[in-house]
Every structure is written in structure tokens, then in C-alpha cells.
Amino acid sequence: MFVAGQKEMQQMDQYTMDKIGLPGVVLMENAGAKVVEEILASSPCKNPRVIIFAGGGNNGGDGFVIARRLFDLGLEPLLCLLVNPDRIKGDAKSHFDVYINRGLPIFYFQEDNALTLRDKLNQADIIIDAMLGTGINGPVREPFDQVISIVNEYKGKRLVISVDIPSGVSSDSGKVEGLAIKATKTITFVFPKKGFFLNDGPKYIGEWKVVDISVPPSIVKDLGLNMPQLITKPLVKSLLPARPQYGHKGTFGHALVLGGSRQYVGAPIFAAKAALFSGAGLVTLAVPNSIYPMVASQNPESLLLPLSESDGHFAEKAIEEITSRLHQFNSIAIGPGMSRFDGGEEWIKSLIASLTNQPIVIDADALYLLRNELDLVRQYRGSMIFTPHPGEMASLVNKTVKEVEANRIEIASTFAKDFRVYLLLKGHRSIVATPGGEVYINPYGHDALGKGGSGDVLTGLIASFLAQGAPTLNALITASYLHARAGEEKAKTLSHYGVMPLDIIDGVRDQLNQIKFSLPKD
Structure with a gap:
């Protein structure tokens, strides 16, 4: 529509x-x-x-x-x-x-x-x-x-x-x-x-x-x-990646979530759980070594990859440790809980230079670390997805939050075209914009999603659908819809005050069950 x-x-x-x-x-x-x-x-x-x-x-x-x-x-x-x-x-x-x-x-x-x-x-x-x-x-x-x-x-x-x-x-x-x-x-x-x-x-x-x-x-x-087009349930039903009955974990892709720091342990866990609980066959969660025990105890479903750190953040050596494994992943999410750190800009530049053409989702402080390296974004050969909230978008375009909120469609669309990225501008009525000038508006979602960790769940959902083989735009539309509707429905029983990130993940499963998309016929 x-x-x-x-x-x-x-x-x-x-x-x-x-x-x-x-x-x-x-x-x-x-x-x-x-x-x-x-x-x-x-x-x-x-x-x-x-x-x-x-x-x-x-x-x-x-x-x-x-x-x-x-x-x-x-x-x-x-x-x-x-x-x-x-x-x-x-x-x-x-x-x-x-x-x-x-x-x-x-x-x-x-x-x-x-x-x-x-x-x-x-x-x-x-x-x-x-x-x-x-x-x-x-x-x-x-x-x-x-x-x-x-x-x-x-x-x-x-x-x-x-x-x-x-x-x-x-x-x-x-x-x-x-x-x-x-x-x-x-x-x-x-x-x-x-x-x-x-x-x-x-x-x-x-x-x-x-x-x-x-x-x-x-x-x-x-x-x-x-x-612009509106994101609707029939549209999402048509875009969900298929689940062949003969599929196995390899069929449904392998997502990498790269994030976490001493301050932010929960964010990468939420992203990884969201990816698994929405259909990804495998999820590897790469975190700084010191938080590995906490992450492992709370997220046994994922494969864990502890990486070298410095003062609670990823160290330069972590790039070397993960580079040889990057080809294993069908999608990569970078940023949940990673926080800002000295040398972070060079670190993320080195990471992206090590990638080939996998679809990557850039979220949270990874967006901040890339704000002055947007020419590198233009040069990436695969699909790159930015998922800023209004404050992060304001930092990317050197405007105030008020200016961003006053012109959400125009700013999102211009940025996506200028830097050749797919962009999901979060907030009340999220905007999805593509490098080719397409714009989609999500009419769902409300204040129940306004809590730390909610955006990390969304990042995990996007990475999940990308890993399962969904085209980039399809993954963004589907993840945005499911995330918003899950929050709305959970608020009916848990109140607008009490919806937590794990509740949203549980609600996504409910939404997927309600959609009841048809399996492909043999």
C-alpha cells in the first residue's frame, strides 16, 4: 500500500x-x-x-x-x-x-x-x-x-x-x-x-x-x-524467507553477532537470541574475552567466540583472530553493546576492510565509530545496513535530533542514496530507505519498545533473516514489522511499562506463528 x-x-x-x-x-x-x-x-x-x-x-x-x-x-x-x-x-x-x-x-x-x-x-x-x-x-x-x-x-x-x-x-x-x-x-x-x-x-x-x-x-x-509504501502483514507474509521441511541448520544460515564490552553485556546476548529465535540455523556470538563467562552462562544456544580485549573492549589483535573465520558467516551484525573506545575508529575500519561481500548490519556505537568514515561505507561491495535511532542519525548527518525528527523521510532517503546503504531509522513509525530511493514506513510500534535492549533485538532479527537468505530489503521490512508488532502485543498483557527485550523475542515467535506462511511445495 x-x-x-x-x-x-x-x-x-x-x-x-x-x-x-x-x-x-x-x-x-x-x-x-x-x-x-x-x-x-x-x-x-x-x-x-x-x-x-x-x-x-x-x-x-x-x-x-x-x-x-x-x-x-x-x-x-x-x-x-x-x-x-x-x-x-x-x-x-x-x-x-x-x-x-x-x-x-x-x-x-x-x-x-x-x-x-x-x-x-x-x-x-x-x-x-x-x-x-x-x-x-x-x-x-x-x-x-x-x-x-x-x-x-x-x-x-x-x-x-x-x-x-x-x-x-x-x-x-x-x-x-x-x-x-x-x-x-x-x-x-x-x-x-x-x-x-x-x-x-x-x-x-x-x-x-x-x-x-x-x-x-x-x-x-x-x-x-x-x-513511500506502508509495511503491512500481507507484505511481510510474502517476504518471509521460506522454511523447507527438509531443511537443517546449514539451510538456515549462520549469523555472526560482534559486540559487547565490560559495560554492556546484555546487548549482544539479546541480538544473538533474537537471531536464533527467529530462524537462523546457527549464531556465533563474538565478545571481549572478559565477559565471555557471563555471556556463555546466559546464552547457551549460541556458539561463543571470545576475542582479545583491552580495558574491556575489543583489542586490535581481535581483528586478526576473527579474519580467517569471516567467510563462514552469511550475515554479520556489528555494534550491540560494543561501546566507544580509544582506537575504535581504526578498529572498525580494519574489520570492514577484512570483509568481502556479506550483508552487514551496523548498529549502536559501531555507527558512532563510522560517522567520520562514510566514504568507506560507499566502497563496500556487499549490502550494508545502518539502524540508527534519531540521536545516532543526527550524529551521522551533523544535525540536531529535532531536525531529524522533523524530516524523517527526507533525511533517511537522502542518506541511503548518498552513501549507498540500506537504512532503518528507528523511532515512532520507523522508516526503511534503500540506496535506490525506495521508502517504506512501519505503521506499528509504540512506547512499549522504548527500553534499552529493544534495538539490539531488532538488529538480531535483521541478521537472522539475512542469514536465512532474505534479500536485504525483505529482511529489513520483515524484522521491523515483527519487532514492532511483538512489542504491541506483549504490552497488552505485560503493560506498556513492563515489556523487556526477552519478551519482544518471545513475541516475535508468536507473530511468526500467527502469520503462518506457506511452506514451499516439493
């Missing part, structure tokens, strides 16, 4: 009208009809009392259709118009005229009748936001700000449904400058909007659903649009 911005939606709408021949008034009629279906399906009662707030643009036009169709179904909705009728233009004007010509009731909102509006809201079961739609840029103006403020007082007390996108939320960036509707549910058209998953958007959209209004998704290809 693609994710659209304002410009892409305008192009697709125009193509549908000009090339396919569906007039805008028909698309608006379809949109209003679909929202009415969702209103009735979501209604808390049989004959809901509905109030529709409409502006003067196309979003308001959808609202006029919604009100008229609800009347036709025998309900008595209240249409509240927030603009002077003279400001209504185009297709919205056509539907407004139909509404007025039928003599249907309308409430004209003015600042001096706010008390009357509150009385009407107190009597409503469902509030429909058809005020501003995808066209908003900057803060909302009067009288919309006043109405939005009043409607938000009913959040949690009434069902609030936004049409296409909550008014006040930017469809491109998800930013809210001032006020925006806090929707219970958002009914959107054709594709979800980028703003659903960026910046403030996730706080405002509530549950969301895409409905068909006769704009065919094939238009994306017809117009040659380069749009």
Missing part, C-alpha cells in the same frame, strides 16, 4: 478526472457515501445524532454529501457551516447547492453562537470533521481554531471522525502548528497520507481506514510517482 502526500493526491485526482473521465463531483459523492458507511458501521447506537462541521473547500464538499445522505437514510444530522457560503467554490459548491435546493437544515457558525454550538454537541453521538482536509499549511485560522478547540473537549466522550485527515494536521509532514482535531477515527481516501505517520500526526489520527472512491491505485504507476 502506498502512502501519499498532498501533491500526489492532487495529481491522482486530476488524472482520474481528465484521463479516466470521472468528474470531481462524482469523486466527492463517492467519498461522502463511503464515509456514511463508516459512520453507520462505527455508530454506538442505531439512530445516531450526527453533527458535521464543514469548511468551504473539497473537504467541506465531502461534508455536504455526508449530511445529505444521512438525511436520505432517515437520520437528522446537523450540518454546521464554518464559512460564508460565498466562499464555497467548484465541486463543493455544486454539492452545497444541491443541499440548499433540497431545503435541508443548516447551522451557520458565528463566534457569538459558540454556546449554542456546545448545546448541540452535548446532544450529538458522532462528530464529523470535514473542515480543512489535506490542504492545510500552517496554523488554522478563525473560526476553525475556535471550533477545533471546542470539539477537542469532547475527545473520549463522543466518536470524532475526521474526513481524509484531521483538520490542522499537515498531510505531508504530520506537523500541527497550533490546533488540530484529535480524531477517534480517520476515514481517508485512496491511500493513507504521509502525515499519519510523521511528527504530530500519530497523536491525532486515531484509528484510520482507507476507502475506495474510484481512483484506481494503478494511477501511481501510470503517473510514474515515487511514493
Whole structure:
């Protein structure tokens, strides 16, 4: 499923009208009809009392259709118009005229009748936001700000449904400058909007659903649009590496996890366990010699490789000790718990120079140690994957965390293309970007994942699917989805406070079982 911005939606709408021949008034009629279906399906009662707030643009036009169709179904909705009728233009004007010509009731909102509006809201079961739609840029103006403020007082007390996108939320960036509707549910058209998953958007959209209004998704290809895609369960099911029934441990690959230090013992353990518990046939865990006893006692499932150290960190000699074995591994994860140390930059340069073309995952402080050696990254012949959180991404691109969070898609995509890496930018609604310019958005995950060790689990999952033979992008998409969904589901029983890294690993197994992907036939 693609994710659209304002410009892409305008192009697709125009193509549908000009090339396919569906007039805008028909698309608006379809949109209003679909929202009415969702209103009735979501209604808390049989004959809901509905109030529709409409502006003067196309979003308001959808609202006029919604009100008229609800009347036709025998309900008595209240249409509240927030603009002077003279400001209504185009297709919205056509539907407004139909509404007025039928003599249907309308409430004209003015600042001096706010008390009357509150009385009407107190009597409503469902509030429909058809005020501003995808066209908003900057803060909302009067009288919309006043109405939005009043409607938000009913959040949690009434069902609030936004049409296409909550008014006040930017469809491109998800930013809210001032006020925006806090929707219970958002009914959107054709594709979800980028703003659903960026910046403030996730706080405002509530549950969301895409409905068909006769704009065919094939238009994306017809117009040659380069749009982000959404990570979904069906997509993940299609990308999981196969598990042939005749397979053995050699069939499912050998992953190397290289990490750990005196300070951080748990991180490499979590990564190794995640790799094994998600299907890798073998996992070797290479750690500094001094923490080997602790690691071995907590991770008997892995093969252990203690390496020379200096003051609790990998020593230069460790490169020599592991170089002759690197060809044994189908994937390599570098960084969990490795921490920063004197000479670390040269150490990791020497390690990468020793590799051939295996897919490698760079995480945690390995990212920090490579931040000034990105030309080396460009030269790597295999697939290289970076998995930064926003702070690490900020260090890589010499920006602030705030700047990274404000432009997640653009920064991730630009970095991936410039340095020829696959990048998974972690955070709320993770972004996957490829060297070729593809972008995927993970719509899952929440605060239950906000705990030390969670990212190490993700690194292990990526290394696991790479070892099992999954193409790089497939491994990233699959690992990101399973990690997020495992955290969400575990939070239902363990609370958002109490989900630990090992719980996420256990939850990944549950998710894999639920997906029930088909085994290949002999």
C-alpha cells in the first residue's frame, strides 16, 4: 500500500478526472457515501445524532454529501457551516447547492453562537470533521481554531471522525502548528497520507481506514510517482524467507553477532537470541574475552567466540583472530553493546576492510565509530545496513535530533542514496530507505519498545533473516514489522511499562506463528 502526500493526491485526482473521465463531483459523492458507511458501521447506537462541521473547500464538499445522505437514510444530522457560503467554490459548491435546493437544515457558525454550538454537541453521538482536509499549511485560522478547540473537549466522550485527515494536521509532514482535531477515527481516501505517520500526526489520527472512491491505485504507476509504501502483514507474509521441511541448520544460515564490552553485556546476548529465535540455523556470538563467562552462562544456544580485549573492549589483535573465520558467516551484525573506545575508529575500519561481500548490519556505537568514515561505507561491495535511532542519525548527518525528527523521510532517503546503504531509522513509525530511493514506513510500534535492549533485538532479527537468505530489503521490512508488532502485543498483557527485550523475542515467535506462511511445495 502506498502512502501519499498532498501533491500526489492532487495529481491522482486530476488524472482520474481528465484521463479516466470521472468528474470531481462524482469523486466527492463517492467519498461522502463511503464515509456514511463508516459512520453507520462505527455508530454506538442505531439512530445516531450526527453533527458535521464543514469548511468551504473539497473537504467541506465531502461534508455536504455526508449530511445529505444521512438525511436520505432517515437520520437528522446537523450540518454546521464554518464559512460564508460565498466562499464555497467548484465541486463543493455544486454539492452545497444541491443541499440548499433540497431545503435541508443548516447551522451557520458565528463566534457569538459558540454556546449554542456546545448545546448541540452535548446532544450529538458522532462528530464529523470535514473542515480543512489535506490542504492545510500552517496554523488554522478563525473560526476553525475556535471550533477545533471546542470539539477537542469532547475527545473520549463522543466518536470524532475526521474526513481524509484531521483538520490542522499537515498531510505531508504530520506537523500541527497550533490546533488540530484529535480524531477517534480517520476515514481517508485512496491511500493513507504521509502525515499519519510523521511528527504530530500519530497523536491525532486515531484509528484510520482507507476507502475506495474510484481512483484506481494503478494511477501511481501510470503517473510514474515515487511514493513511500506502508509495511503491512500481507507484505511481510510474502517476504518471509521460506522454511523447507527438509531443511537443517546449514539451510538456515549462520549469523555472526560482534559486540559487547565490560559495560554492556546484555546487548549482544539479546541480538544473538533474537537471531536464533527467529530462524537462523546457527549464531556465533563474538565478545571481549572478559565477559565471555557471563555471556556463555546466559546464552547457551549460541556458539561463543571470545576475542582479545583491552580495558574491556575489543583489542586490535581481535581483528586478526576473527579474519580467517569471516567467510563462514552469511550475515554479520556489528555494534550491540560494543561501546566507544580509544582506537575504535581504526578498529572498525580494519574489520570492514577484512570483509568481502556479506550483508552487514551496523548498529549502536559501531555507527558512532563510522560517522567520520562514510566514504568507506560507499566502497563496500556487499549490502550494508545502518539502524540508527534519531540521536545516532543526527550524529551521522551533523544535525540536531529535532531536525531529524522533523524530516524523517527526507533525511533517511537522502542518506541511503548518498552513501549507498540500506537504512532503518528507528523511532515512532520507523522508516526503511534503500540506496535506490525506495521508502517504506512501519505503521506499528509504540512506547512499549522504548527500553534499552529493544534495538539490539531488532538488529538480531535483521541478521537472522539475512542469514536465512532474505534479500536485504525483505529482511529489513520483515524484522521491523515483527519487532514492532511483538512489542504491541506483549504490552497488552505485560503493560506498556513492563515489556523487556526477552519478551519482544518471545513475541516475535508468536507473530511468526500467527502469520503462518506457506511452506514451499516439493
